[in-house]
Amino acid sequence: MTASIILFLVLDLLICDNQPDNQELKAFREISYDLSNPDRILVLPRSLHEISGVTEIDASSVACVQDEHGVLFIYDILKNQIRKQFYFSYNGDYEGIARVDQAIYVLRSDGALFGIINFESPGFKRVSYITGIPSKNNEGLCYDQKNNRLLIAAKDNIGKDKDKRAIYGFDLNSKKLNKEPIFEFDLSLLERFALENKIKVPMSSNKKGEKKPDIKLRTSAIAIHPLTNRLYVLSAIEPMLFVFDMNGNIEFMEKLNPDHCNQPEGLTFLKNGDMLISNEGQNKSPTLVRFNYKSIKVN
Numbered sequence: 001m002t003a004s005i006i007l008f009l010v011l012d013l014l015i016c017d018n019q020p021d022n023q024e025l026k027a028f029r030e031i032s033y034d035l036s037n038p039d040r041i042l043v044l045p046r047s048l049h050e051i052s053g054v055t056e057i058d059a060s061s062v063a064c065v066q067d068e069h070g071v072l073f074i075y076d077i078l079k080n081q082i083r084k085q086f087y088f089s090y091n092g093d094y095e096g097i098a099r100v101d102q103a104i105y106v107l108r109s110d111g112a113l114f115g116i117i118n119f120e121s122p123g124f125k126r127v128s129y130i131t132g133i134p135s136k137n138n139e140g141l142c143y144d145q146k147n148n149r150l151l152i153a154a155k156d157n158i159g160k161d162k163d164k165r166a167i168y169g170f171d172l173n174s175k176k177l178n179k180e181p182i183f184e185f186d187l188s189l190l191e192r193f194a195l196e197n198k199i200k201v202p203m204s205s206n207k208k209g210e211k212k213p214d215i216k217l218r219t220s221a222i223a224i225h226p227l228t229n230r231l232y233v234l235s236a237i238e239p240m241l242f243v244f245d246m247n248g249n250i251e252f253m254e255k256l257n258p259d260h261c262n263q264p265e266g267l268t269f270l271k272n273g274d275m276l277i278s279n280e281g282q283n284k285s286p287t288l289v290r291f292n293y294k295s296i297k298v299n
Contacts, residue, residue, distance in 0.1 A: 031243060031252050033275055033291040038260050042080050042288040048073065049281040053097035053141065053221065054266035054288065055104070056276075062268060062288075063104055063119070064278065065094045072104060072116060077276070077288065088116050088126055096141025096221070097266075098150055100172065105150060107141040113150070113170065131177045133168055134158055139265070140167070140222035140233070148172050151182060153219040153233070163187040165217050183231070183248040190215050190242070193250050200255055202238055215253075217242070221267035221277075227293070234264045234277070260289050 044051060052067035060078045065071065070089030073082055088106065094114075096107035104116040111133035117125040133152055140153025150170040158166045158181070166181035191213035194201045204214035220236035230251065233242040239261050243252035256264060256277075266278030273293030280286060 032273065032294045034294070035241065035254055035291065036257055038289045039292040040290040041260065042077065042290070044286040044288060045082065047082070048286050051278045051280055051286045052095045052139070052265045053106070054268050054276060054278040055097045055099045056268045056270050057099060059270060059272070062276065063097060063099060064266065065097050065106055067093050067095055070094060070114070072106070072119065089114050095139040096152070098141045098143045100143050105141065107138060107152060109138055110136050111138050111152065129175055131170055133177055140219045142223045144169070144224060146229070151222060153222045155218050155220070165219060167222065183244070185217060185248065187215055187217060190217065190250055190253070194253065199253055201240070201253070215240070220265045223267045223269055225273065226269050226271055227273045232267060234267050236264050239264050
């Protein structure tokens with residue numbers, strides 16, 4: 001090995017050792033989606049007007065729920081039609097959904113979980129769990145395969161700190177909730193990230209008339225990317241998409257176009273990385289918006 005190569009390697013190690021810590025909020029410059037140009041928008045039927053969660057089954061179908069009735073819908077995204085539907089529980093505020101192999105889990109807003117085991121079988125089994133999550137308003141649910149747990153995102157702040165948001169873990173082996181959050185997000189750090197990276201976000205004015213970022217992050221859906229292992233978080237109130245690494249560090253955020261994502265309440269990925277966002281109807285038709293995964297090299 002030549003002296004020049006050795007010097008290069010030493011310098012490279014020194015640079016890596018002196019990279020800024022997590023408080024230096026550097027932008028993850030690109031995600032592999034063109035959020036301003038969806039690749040397909042499916043208009044959903046009236047029975048899914050209040051669609052509140054969606055999860056991938058395979059390349060041609062998803063499972064979804066709507067937030068008034070305990071009904072599981074299997075939807076064909078190629079034919080754009082409901083393939084199957086059945087009741088799994090009584091009426092309630094159902095907000096999140098996640099597939100774990102041949103089981104579907106549904107999150108009620110109060111934190112209760114409903115499991116539909118062997119959901120494709122006529123003899124499927126139903127189970128339920130009271131998680132004990134300290135929030136009574138929860139909307140995000142996804143499967144964390146690497147840690148064999150479900151992640152449950154509280155929509156509101158936990159405790160008295162209005163600037164903190166939390167995601168908890170429900171262990172699928174013990175069927176118990178971790179007492180401490182898996183992720184905690186500080187809104188002030190997210191707002192600082194937006195300022196430092198000149199990202200367009202909702203703004204508000206203080207008493208002096210000075211403009212400042214006003215990020216609320218009322219989580220409506222979460223999902224882990226199958227190829228990059230990053231945590232994607234939707235906030236319907238802005239509406240915005242946030243991307244975090246699995247240590248909870250913010251890497252990317254962007255406002256969503258309300259013409260395409262007027263009320264984003266559900267989020268999932270196909271195995272090839274394509275992203276699907278479901279939108280409640282409100283005064284429009286409910287939709288399922290598809291963003292195809294594009295391989296973009298990130299510096």
